[in-house]
Amino acid sequence: MDLRSHFCFVIIAIFLGQPLSGQKEVFSSYYLIKKQYENRAENDSTALPIVKQYIDKARNEKNYIRLVEGYQDGIFYSAVSNKLKYADSAVFAAQLTKDKNIIGRAHLSRGTVYYFNFKKYKLALEEFLKAYEYSKKSDDKYYHNKVVYRLAVVKSYIGYYDEALILFKQTRDFFKKESEKNIHANLQYGNKRGYYNSLHQMSICYRNLGQQKKADSLTLIGLSLTTGDHEYQQEYGYFLKEKGISEFYKHDYISSITTLQRSKKYIANVDDFAWMTVCNSYIGKSYMALGEMKHAMPYFQKVDSVFQRHHFILPELRNNYEELIAHYQIEKNPLKELYYTKQLLKADSIITQDFPYLSSKIHREYDQRKLLDQKAKLETKFSRSYMLNLTLVVIALLLLLVLYIKFSKERKIKEQYKLLEQKILAASDLMQTKEPEKLKVHHKTDIDQKIVDELLGKLKAFEDRNGFTESGLTLNKLASRFEKNQTYLSAVINEYKGLNFNRYLSELRIAYITDKLYNDKKYLRYTIETLAEECGIASRNNFSDLFFEINGIRPSDFIKKRREDINKDNVRKEGK
Structure with a gap:
C-alpha cells in the first residue's frame, strides 16, 4: 500500500463516471481541504488534523460518501495502532450510504488492515469475503480483482495454495491486460502493482507446492520487470526475497545471504515485518548450513523478537525454534533451552489457531507431547539449578556482608587507635587536674x-x-x-x-x-x-x-x- 495506490480508487471512480459526492463543482470545499494533505507520505500522522477537518465537515453535512472517504484517508495517514479505529468507522459510515460498492470497499479496507498491519488472517478473510460478495455485482472490474487478490493472499497464507493459485492467475491476467492499455498513469500504476504482486504470490504458492522451477520462472519475470524501476521497489524487494529463498534450497548459501540482505532493505521501507522475519529466518538457516552458528543465532533471535512483539509467526519459521533448542542443548544451557521450548509451544498454539490447515501438515522434529515432556524436565532441572544458584548467591552475599562488616570494623578500630595514640602522645596523664x-x-x-x-x-x-x-x-x-x-x-x-x-x-x-x-x-x-x-x-x-x-x-x-x-x-x- 502506498500513496498513489491509495488514490487510485478516486481516479477510477472519475473515469467510470461514479461521482464521489452530490456536488457538481469540480473544485469543491472538500477538495480544498484534501489538497492540503493528499501529497503526504503514508503513515504521516501530521496530516490527521486536516483529515479530521474533512471528516468533521462530512459528518456535520451528513455527506456519508465523503465521510467514508475521510475515514479511508485516516487509515492511510495514521499510525498502525490507530488504523483499525479508522477502518471500523469507515465500515460504519459506509453502511449509512446504503451503497453496496462503498460498503464492499470499506470491508476491503478493514480486511487489508487486518491482513497487512496486524497479520490477523481469519479476521482479514471474513472482511474480504464480505467485500467479495459486494464486488461480484460491481461494474468496477479493478475493484473486483483487487478483492479477489486479497482473498487469494489469505488462502495462500493459511496453506490453500492450489485454490489461491487459481485466483492469482485470474488477477495476474486481468492486471497485466489492463496495465498494457493506454490509460491514466495512476491507473496504470495500480494495475502494474496488481500484476507484479500476483506474480509474487504465485511464486510463493509454487514454492510451497514443491514446484520450484515454476516459482523461479515467475521470480525472474518479476525481477526483470521491476529492476531499476524506482516506483516498484517494494515489489522488487519481494522478488529478491523469493530469489534468495530459492538459492537457499539450491544450497547456494552465500548467494542466498547476499540476496536476502538486499531484499530486506526494500521490505523494511514498508514495515512488512512478516516478510522481514522470513528473510531473517533464511539468512540464519544459510549461516547454519555454512557451519557459522554464531552468525545464524542473531537472525533466529530477530524472528523471536518479532514473535514476542506481534504474537505472529508463519509456519515456515517454526523450525527456527527447533534449531535454537538443539543449539542450546549442545551448549548445555538449560535456561535458554527452556525459554525456546516455551516459545515453540506458544508458536504451535498460534499456528494451530491462525493456520489450522497447515498446522496438521508441518513436519515436526518434536511433537506436542515430547515438547511438553521436555519442558517439564527442563523446568525441574532449571528449578534445581535455580535453587542451587540461589543458595550460592545467598552464601556469597553473606560472605560479602561478613567481609564488609569485618572491613568496616577494622577501619574503625584503626581510626580509633590512631586517635587514642595521639592522646597518649600529647600528654602522659590523660586526666590532668583542671584549673x-x-x-x-x-x-x-x-x-x-x-x-x-x-x-x-x-x-x-x-x-x-x-x-x-x-x-x-x-x-x-x-x-x-x-x-x-x-x-x-x-x-x-x-x-x-x-x-x-x-x-x-x-x-x-x-x-x-x-x-x-x-x-x-x-x-x-x-x-x-x-x-x-x-x-x-x-x-x-x-x-x-x-x-x-x-x-x-x-x-x-x-x-x-x-x-x-x-x-x-x-x-x-x-x-x-
Whole structure:
C-alpha cells in the first residue's frame, strides 16, 4: 500500500463516471481541504488534523460518501495502532450510504488492515469475503480483482495454495491486460502493482507446492520487470526475497545471504515485518548450513523478537525454534533451552489457531507431547539449578556482608587507635587536674576554700602515686584516708574534676592501663584479667566495657594494633 495506490480508487471512480459526492463543482470545499494533505507520505500522522477537518465537515453535512472517504484517508495517514479505529468507522459510515460498492470497499479496507498491519488472517478473510460478495455485482472490474487478490493472499497464507493459485492467475491476467492499455498513469500504476504482486504470490504458492522451477520462472519475470524501476521497489524487494529463498534450497548459501540482505532493505521501507522475519529466518538457516552458528543465532533471535512483539509467526519459521533448542542443548544451557521450548509451544498454539490447515501438515522434529515432556524436565532441572544458584548467591552475599562488616570494623578500630595514640602522645596523664576557674565559673558548693584546696592537693598526690589502682576502693575509704567528710570529697570531685567519684576512678584506671599498654611492652603480654587487676578493676567484662566506652576500642584490639606498630618499627630498624 502506498500513496498513489491509495488514490487510485478516486481516479477510477472519475473515469467510470461514479461521482464521489452530490456536488457538481469540480473544485469543491472538500477538495480544498484534501489538497492540503493528499501529497503526504503514508503513515504521516501530521496530516490527521486536516483529515479530521474533512471528516468533521462530512459528518456535520451528513455527506456519508465523503465521510467514508475521510475515514479511508485516516487509515492511510495514521499510525498502525490507530488504523483499525479508522477502518471500523469507515465500515460504519459506509453502511449509512446504503451503497453496496462503498460498503464492499470499506470491508476491503478493514480486511487489508487486518491482513497487512496486524497479520490477523481469519479476521482479514471474513472482511474480504464480505467485500467479495459486494464486488461480484460491481461494474468496477479493478475493484473486483483487487478483492479477489486479497482473498487469494489469505488462502495462500493459511496453506490453500492450489485454490489461491487459481485466483492469482485470474488477477495476474486481468492486471497485466489492463496495465498494457493506454490509460491514466495512476491507473496504470495500480494495475502494474496488481500484476507484479500476483506474480509474487504465485511464486510463493509454487514454492510451497514443491514446484520450484515454476516459482523461479515467475521470480525472474518479476525481477526483470521491476529492476531499476524506482516506483516498484517494494515489489522488487519481494522478488529478491523469493530469489534468495530459492538459492537457499539450491544450497547456494552465500548467494542466498547476499540476496536476502538486499531484499530486506526494500521490505523494511514498508514495515512488512512478516516478510522481514522470513528473510531473517533464511539468512540464519544459510549461516547454519555454512557451519557459522554464531552468525545464524542473531537472525533466529530477530524472528523471536518479532514473535514476542506481534504474537505472529508463519509456519515456515517454526523450525527456527527447533534449531535454537538443539543449539542450546549442545551448549548445555538449560535456561535458554527452556525459554525456546516455551516459545515453540506458544508458536504451535498460534499456528494451530491462525493456520489450522497447515498446522496438521508441518513436519515436526518434536511433537506436542515430547515438547511438553521436555519442558517439564527442563523446568525441574532449571528449578534445581535455580535453587542451587540461589543458595550460592545467598552464601556469597553473606560472605560479602561478613567481609564488609569485618572491613568496616577494622577501619574503625584503626581510626580509633590512631586517635587514642595521639592522646597518649600529647600528654602522659590523660586526666590532668583542671584549673578551677576554667572548669567552673560559679561553684555550687559552699565548702570553705581552704578545705577545697586541701582536698585538691590530696587528690593530686593520690593520682601521682597511682592510688586509684587499689582494688575495692570506695568514696568512703578515700575520704577516711584524706581525713575529710565524704560529702566534701564527693562535691569537690564533682565540681573540679567534672565527674562523679566512680567515673573519676574509672577514667584514671583506664588512662593508667592504656598508657602502660602503649609504653611498656610487657603489658602487651598480659591477659585481659591481669590488666584489669593491674588497674584495680575486679571484673574482666567490666574492664573491657569501660576500656571501650572511654577509648572507643576494645583492649584486645588495642593490644593487636600496638603489637603491629612495634613489629613494623622493628622491621624498619632492621632494614636500616
